[in-house]
Amino acid sequence: MTEPKNTLERVLAVLEVFTEERLEWTGEELMEELGYSRPTLYRYLKTLKDAGFLISRPNAGFTLGPKVVEMDYLMRKSDPLILAGHDYLTQLAQRFSCTALLVRWYGNRLLCVDSVSSTTNPISSYPRGRPMPLGRGAISRSILAFLPKRRLLPLITNSLDDFKAVGLGESIDDVLQTLKSVRKAGYATAYGEVTPGVVGIAAPVFDAGRTPVGSICITIKGSLVSGTLIDEISGYVRQAAVEITGSITRDRDIHNLTL
Template identity: 60%
Template sequence: MAASNSLERVLSVLQVFSEDRLEWTPEEMMAELGYSRPTLYRYLKTLKDAGLLTSTPNAGFSLGPKIVEMDYLLRKSDALSLNGQPYIEDLAGRYPCTALLVRWYGKKILCVASECSTPDPLSSYPRGRPMPLARGAISRSIMAFLPRRQLLPMVKANLDELSAVGLGDTVEEILDSYRRVRKAGFATAQGEVTAGVTGFAAPIFDAGKSPIASICLTIASAELTPDREIAISRDIARAGAELSNDLSDRRNALDEDENDTMREREHP
């Protein structure tokens, strides 16, 4: 338990870095985290030696080069990005849009890959930048498919913002809105994340009952016609379903390989 707590305390140092605070001095970290100077400096040395932090004279600490190395490895190994890349390329080839793969983790949604077929990207959220949890088609396409026991606390915690975007004034009204998204198989939202932009998004599953990600298309609202809106809705729902099948097949194949290996060890 002590080792686990110590690891959590070390990782909490990394958690203070955000888009709003890219650099921290040790004094600022001590004030933020409540750690003593010897404890904090021990953690900083560990993280710096691992390349997860770097420091410059008179400028404090910032994230280190190991983060870049790990991002490179993630791009080469992430099944969602590797399997999903052809789908977002196809969507970007069909429409003047930005197509995105967005991963759900913890209580965040994060762009992991995108393709743009317009001169100026119509997304405010490039790879690595967390997106709003309670606004937009991406959020809706994920939250609508979460189990009720997981969804209900999130709705209650974000009730004001969910109400502000028109999903309903009460918890039950908002849950009804999510039920309609589940029935349709995709979500849409206009101008909730980026002004003048409409988003279409569908959930992505990975052999489980809860979504792990979303595939999304954002397009200038002025580019939409009724026929194009129908076509995009159809294509985004199909892309989400097909990519989910791809990931499910991959997971099942890996599980079968693992079972075969275990059987070989038990019965050589």
């Protein structure tokens, strides 16, 4: 973890330690993990508890609080990616027996923010809210392929073992060549890299500055698809990504004109 530099960063660092692997922390454990003094830590914990970001139980530890759920509800109603993309998820799920997902790219993380499924028992290793791996899957490659090289190289270096494991190359140059092919095609395909037996087909969504902000993806059982159907699905996914990008860009332009 990068050493926090100011009070706000230090408070946010308390929230950052909560992960799927570690959902509860005691005060003593937080002091050891973060290196804060007892008075400082408990001042931050009180602030976060009063705001609803944390809750605590007697003789137990701290966990995330209801404010997180409240903000999630507000995000669903305000995130431009969700607002522009939800109808496309519905259309894709109606056309194919699949799960259609919107994934947002923030910091160096991939997070599913919306999904629609037309299967009775959807198979997904990464439901809404669970961070996805950078070195595996169509969603990751659909975004990484469009990042500037100066930002991309550290990410490849950190996830090179994952790229090797799924056969994308033994070196950074090999992975760059693979991503170049994705960039040329405008979409990425992966077979069982994230969820066994599932094919992923994803295309990037951009902001007005042509920076990838997310991805739209279809995941479908490998037994249901052939090469021809994958080509058909990829066309619909790419078109949806283009139209979502256009909607986000138009909304931003309209907003700027009204300021």
